[in-house]
Amino acid sequence: MDQKQQLLLDTVKKLIRRGAYSxxxxxxxxTHPADIAHLFPHLTPKEQQTLFNLIEDTETAASVLSELDYVSGAQLLEKIGQEAISEVLQEMPYDDAVEIIRNMPEEIAEEILSTMKDEHSEEIEQLxxxxxxxxxxIMSTEFFCLPEETTVQQAIDALQQASDVEMVFYVYVVDRHNHLVGVLSLRQLLMVPPSRRLKEIMVTDVISVRTNKDQEEVAQLVERYNILALPVVDEWNKLVGLITVDDVIDVLREEATEDIYKMAGASEEELLYGHKSFKVARLRLPWLITNLFGGIITGYLMWRFRMTLEAVIALITFIPVITGMGGNVGGQSATIVVRGFATGNIDFSTLRKVFFKELRVGMIMGTVCGMTVGLVAYLWHHNIYLGLVVGLAMVSAMTVAATMGVLAPSFFKRMGIDPAIASSPFVQTANDITGILIYFGTATLFLAYLH
Incomplete structure (x- = not known):
């Protein structure tokens, strides 16, 4: 937060505390709506509600809500009257209003839709x-399109009168059946004679998406082709909506946040519960229970190798190193692969190459760390075979962990499950188990030389 924003936050908190509402x-x-929205994460729920209720202009309130995450926006609206909610939602772009309604309790959402004016509720219900x-x-149904027979001069006149459209980056061209047939940039429109018809100058190779296209793939298309908006068509290629760059930014932020939560074994649902500790704990517990049972399995394996451990008690020294390094390497590889899937830089056609790259990286890092820890083991316990066992186990454990970091996200991706789950504590635990198996298995093979 910059100095100006911090000053605004301090001022708002002080005025709320004093009750100086006027x-x-x-x-x-x-204050700009975006700056107002930026204050909300730094306020208590009570302060947030007070601040939002003091926004008298409905259009400003709608702009503030559009800048907030949809969960927070829904929670703020739930505490005001339904008539006021409807007025605010009607001022928002339909796609943002839909996301707010989706995050409200079902009974409240239905009542709001029945309160809103017919034209607004119909659009929102459709979305x-x-x-x-x-x-x-995520598309907006407020878009600008023109028939292919329109002249350039008519198109310019229509643009000047299109005050109800949120943003116009391109002019989309449709035939008489509303099929998307072409697109024009505003620059193209201004560089040709006014008498030309749109069908004569339009680009017919239009990049578009179907309504059922995954939002993450939509974001990848926008990034790949460096476009500011993407038309959405139905199964008959009829133009039904538009996705603008601000929607794509929201998608990228949402997907990144979701992946980070899953990598940490948490959930975005935690935002719904604020400071409700028991509900937040309930969301995190499944992952921790997975870790708990993974730890029990690890303990069981150590028990099964108890004869080896009793024979060479020095082995206990390096258990944390073997399991810890394996978990770290696996986590690194998994994070790279998950991010690669998310950005489109990795797919199943390039997976073989990524697998062998991570295999080589794991072997190189394992060799360096294995030689280091093997030397430490030898100098510490004065047993060259113990150093050899620890070194070999480290190389093997880190190599296996690196490959698992590739295979686990790929498996989840193939099964249609978000691969970010593969970077969760679940995989960290799996690497602990394989590390223990490798370490004590290697020690058992060399047991005769370790005494």
Whole structure:
């Protein structure tokens, strides 16, 4: 947070604390909606509600909500009257309003839709039919298109009158049946004679997506082709919506946040519960229980190798090193692969290459770390065979962990499950188990030389 934003936050908190609401309203009136929205994560729920209720202009309130995450926006709206909720939602772009409604309790959402004006509720209900993680779920139905027979001069006149459209980056061209047939940039439109028809100058190779396209793939398309907006068509190639670059930024942020939560063995649902510790703990417990049973399995394996451990008690010294390094290497590889799948830089056609690359990296890092820890073992316990066992186990454990970091996300991806789950504590535990097996298995093979 920069100095200006920190000053604004301090001022807002001080005015709320003093109950100086008239002064606070004046401050809000002079502040950009995006700056107001930026304050909310730093306020308590009570302060958030107070601040939001003091936003008198409905359009400003709608702009603030559009800048917030949808969970927080829904929670703020739930605490005001339904008439007020409807007024605010009607000022928002339909795609943002849909996301807010999706995060409200079902009974409240239904009441709000019945309260809203027919034209707004119909548009929102139409968007609610699509899955929220698809192109249809994030698209805006407010877009600008023109018939292919339109002249350039008519198109320019129509653009000047299109005040109800949120953003116009391109002019989409449709035939008489509303099929998407072409696209024009605004620059192209201004560089040709006014009498030309759009069908004569339009680009017919239009990059578009179907309504059921996954939002992550939509974001990858926008990034790949460096476009500011992407038209959405139905199964008959009829233009039904538009996804703009601000929607794509939201998708990228949402997907990245989701992956980070899953890598940590947590869930984005935690945002719904705020400071409700028991509910948050309930969401985290499944992953920790997985770790718990993984630890029990690791302990069981050590028990099965107890004869080896009793014979050479010095082996206990390097258990944390073997398991810890394996977990770290596996986590690194898994994170790289998960991110590669998310950005489109890795797919199943390049997976073989990635696998062997990580295999080589694991062997190189394992060799360096194995030689280091093997030397430490020899100098510490004065047994060259113990150093050899620890070194070999380290090389093997880190190599296996690196390959597992590739295979686990790929398996989940193939099964249609978010591969980010593969970087969770579940895989860390799996690497602990394989590390113990490798370490004590190697020690057992060399047991005669370790006494």
């Amino acid at each position: 002064n606070l309203s004046k401050v809000i009136g002079k 609610l039919k699509y899955d929220e993680d698809t192109a249809g779920g």
